[in-house]
Amino acid sequence: MTIVIACFIKPAFDMYLLYSRLDSEGLTAEAKILKKETQTDSSFLEIFSSHAVNNLIRVEFEDLRGNAHESVLGVSRLFYDKYDVGDVIQVLYLRDDPNRCKAAAYIENTKYISKFVIICGAIAWLLFVLLPGIVGTLLISRADNREEIKLEISEMKCPECCLPMQEGYVPLISGINWRCKGESVGLLTVFSVLPGTVWWNPFNRPKLHGFHCPRCKIILFKYRK
Ligand SMILES: [Zn+2]
Numbered sequence: 001m002t003i004v005i006a007c008f009i010k011p012a013f014d015m016y017l018l019y020s021r022l023d024s025e026g027l028t029a030e031a032k033i034l035k036k037e038t039q040t041d042s043s044f045l046e047i048f049s050s051h052a053v054n055n056l057i058r059v060e061f062e063d064l065r066g067n068a069h070e071s072v073l074g075v076s077r078l079f080y081d082k083y084d085v086g087d088v089i090q091v092l093y094l095r096d097d098p099n100r101c102k103a104a105a106y107i108e109n110t111k112y113i114s115k116f117v118i119i120c121g122a123i124a125w126l127l128f129v130l131l132p133g134i135v136g137t138l139l140i141s142r143a144d145n146r147e148e149i150k151l152e153i154s155e156m157k158c159p160e161c162c163l164p165m166q167e168g169y170v171p172l173i174s175g176i177n178w179r180c181k182g183e184s185v186g187l188l189t190v191f192s193v194l195p196g197t198v199w200w201n202p203f204n205r206p207k208l209h210g211f212h213c214p215r216c217k218i219i220l221f222k223y224r225k
Helices: 002-025 077-082 104-145
Strands: 027-041 052-062 068-075 088-094 097-103 166-171 207-213 218-221
Touching: 002 088, 002 097, 002 104, 052 077, 052 088, 068 088, 068 097, 088 104, 097 104, 166 218
Parallel strands: none
Antiparallel strands: 027 052, 027 088, 052 068, 088 097, 166 207, 207 218
16 A cells, blocks of 8 residues: 555656746746647556547757757646647756656646645545554454463463472463374464464464463463363
């Protein structure tokens, strides 16, 4: 989800940076329209709607040093129809990179639209990624407080050394396998384990109540109520 939102925000962010720079430090020039053309964008969008059409105008302008530059600008249908080849429009360009030039009429609006897209993307990320992440982590961490499987024994003596064992529990993730004496191991999967020993429910982690003898390295536990 983060990647999807990032793919959605990135072009808007780049656009915002460029238009902000043009707005604050861009130089104005009179540009002559050399050519007009429309391009059909045969992207995946055509699956859902009619072909997206790009209205492009090729312009020529001189920078402050008198060097000529040509640039292709994407414009709206209205703008495209309003001007003819040979007409002059105003453009803004970057002093250090005159090829990064845009029609002056679009600077303000595009800056605000791209800013709006970035804010929408940030809100979507907050709602669909960050918030569920925080809530999920909180719920999962609280899952440890759920009622655990309990042995009805308060004290246990180690079957080997006969000393009292420590009471505790075994937290589990992927289950415990058990085979009877002489039985072949077979395929070990989460479906062949003892019931109740796999952490299927994110909000209810299995915790097996039991007793431990650290001297003899023995653990006795109950795996189901
Ligand atoms: Zn022992």
